[in-house]
Amino acid sequence: MAPNSASPASDVNFDRLVLGKRLRHFRTAAGLTLDQLGERVGVVASQLSLIENGRREPKLSLLQALGRELSVDPALFLTGEAPDPRSALEIELERAQAAPGYQRLGLPHVRTPRTLGDEALESLVGLHRELARRSRAAATTSEEARRVNTAIRLKMREQDNYIPDIELIASDLMRRIGHTAGAVTHRQVAMLAELLGFTLMFVDDLPSNTRSITDLENGRIYLPPASIPGGHGLRSLALQAMAHRVLGHSEPASYAEFLEQRLQINYFAAACLMPEARAVDFLQDAKRNRNLAIEDFRDAFGVTHEAAAHRFTNLATTHLGLRVHHYRADGSGTLVRGYENDELPFPSDDSGSIEGEVLCHKWGGRTAFNRTNRTSEFYQFTDTPNGTFWTSVQTGDAELGPFAIACGVAFDDAKWFRGRDTSVRKSSTCPDPACCRTPEPGMLSRWEGKAWPSARMHAHVLSPLPAGTFPGVDDTEMYQFLSKHAPATE
Missing domain, CATH: 1.10.10.2910 (Arc Repressor Mutant, subunit A)
Known part of the structure; x- marks a missing residue:
């Protein structure tokens, strides 16, 4: 950006604004008009006006000349404090109007000439303070x-x-x-x-x-x-x-x-x-033996299964060259959190958020609950519109109900993991409603219009x-x- 260009949202301009207010304070205290001071220091009044309004940064030589004419140490122009309460309010209003939230409103910029009374200025600043407070609350x-x-x-x-x-x-x-x-x-x-x-x-x-x-x-x-x-x-x-x-x-x-x-x-x-060096050594050794398993990683470092799965995602791509996915879902199939860099197609809303979205009934994070024995890891291949993925799932129970912890990779990388020989394979076409969101024709004709559930609502x-x-x-x-x-x- 050119030194003299105006950019009211920049921190540099805020410093210029304080400098300008201090210059105006000392000029008016000396009883000089812009024209009179400009003539004494050799610049036109319009240039001084730009400096006083914070729209132009003066050269050091000009500040020294202004200091001489106003009998002020030039360093006093550069302090960060407003020279008086009125100037402090004017600066606060300028900064508030420069904020992105205000600019998005498309409202006109209010100037602060001396004809604007102190009460009106205080009211405007107070309104901006309330806007900022409500924005923080939102x-x-x-x-x-x-x-x-x-x-x-x-x-x-x-x-x-x-x-x-x-x-x-x-x-x-x-x-x-x-x-x-x-x-x-x-x-x-x-x-x-x-x-x-x-x-x-x-x-x-x-x-x-x-x-x-x-x-x-x-x-x-x-x-x-x-x-x-x-x-x-x-x-x-x-x-x-x-x-x-x-x-x-x-x-x-x-x-x-x-x-x-x-x-x-x-x-x-x-x-x-799970310190990086030791964790990576453990994982690289397991990969060499084509025996990567979250449960082994968990037990080696004495952490929870979810902690081990999440830590695996920290290290897998950088140190093992594996792109991965990991998620936690509750017993109803609702996503609590998730991460992927292997293109697993998480369900999401229009904003891209995945938390609170419902998993496909055919994903491992849901089918794992169908087992009689849930103590060991469950393995599944899932065909999706983005390709086939292998997933390891551990289920458990917590105070808020059952949950599933899933961690996996794309099909070609399953060769490095224990459980790659699973025969369980499902096909998911979600978000196509015909995949698992549309009841079978017989059930639809039997029950459509004849059921009225009382839905459980999350408290938050x-x-x-x-x-x-x-x-x-x-x-x-x-x-x-x-x-x-x-x-x-x-």
Whole structure:
């Protein structure tokens, strides 16, 4: 961009705006008009007007000349503070009108001449503040969550679900606490916390809408006293809490930033529990033996099946040359989360979001529930409009009901996995309604118009996430908890 071009949305222009207001302040204090000052410094009044309106950046030589004529140190033009309350309001209004959200409204740009009264200016600024507040509130709706989550999923797809910077940080920290082999123990997680200046505290009264709470002032991380069998989840929760400090997070300014931070802390925890170098060695050895299996990967590092499947997607493309898919679905076939870079055709809405969409009845994530014995992994080939895919599925039960964890690859890469010899093969033509969404003609004629179900509604469908610094967390409840557990002060 040329130095003198106007770009009201740029940070540089905001600095110019403050400079311009300060110049006008000193000029009017000196009792000079634009024409009079321009004549003294050798520039036309229109050029000075552009500078005062923040639309042109003056050269240093001109600033020095202006300082001499106004008896002002030129450095005073460049401070970041508005010269008076009126100017502060004018700057705030200019910045508000430069925001993309306002510009999308297509409304005219309101100028702030001296003829605009202070009350009118305060009213305009107040309206913009309320618009900004409502925009932030709207960012916590489920619709915004779906939009942001889709953007993050597509971004991770572009980088093969791999974040090298976090891998390096996690590997270095695990080396520093002396972890070299086997599953990461609870003691080693506590050692890492101590290294980072934290103490792990286990309590039974965490607010219901929190997974952990970190007391930054006193260096405490509060965790629930129990976890799933084996304590896999407890180690992960502690590592996620530490990750905010390790990764240099600040309080999220938007829901997008909140979700991005959530992804990063989950990635960090997985990279600590399954360090890159050792995990890759294990997977490469299994691939050489054509014996890749998520259950073996899970057991070797003492994590949950879902954690192992997700970690596999972090490393498979970068280190094994395999494009993969992974998803979790509930017992009704509803997608909870998913990732793919192998072209598996996830169902999606018009915005590209997959969360909450229903899987084809013929996909492995649904047919796996039809087995009598669900303790072992289930393998299936599925023909789809995008080709044939092999999938390994593990089912389980949780507090909210049954679920399926699926992980797989395209047909040609199935040769590297245990379970490739399965004889189970289904054909899916979804999203074609004739695949599994249209009842058989006999049932349709028998029951159409003669049934009226009472549909189960997800509790979050009509509700925005509670407002707060961290979406979904009640700040009052969190601060009451911290006050209760904080160490006594002398």
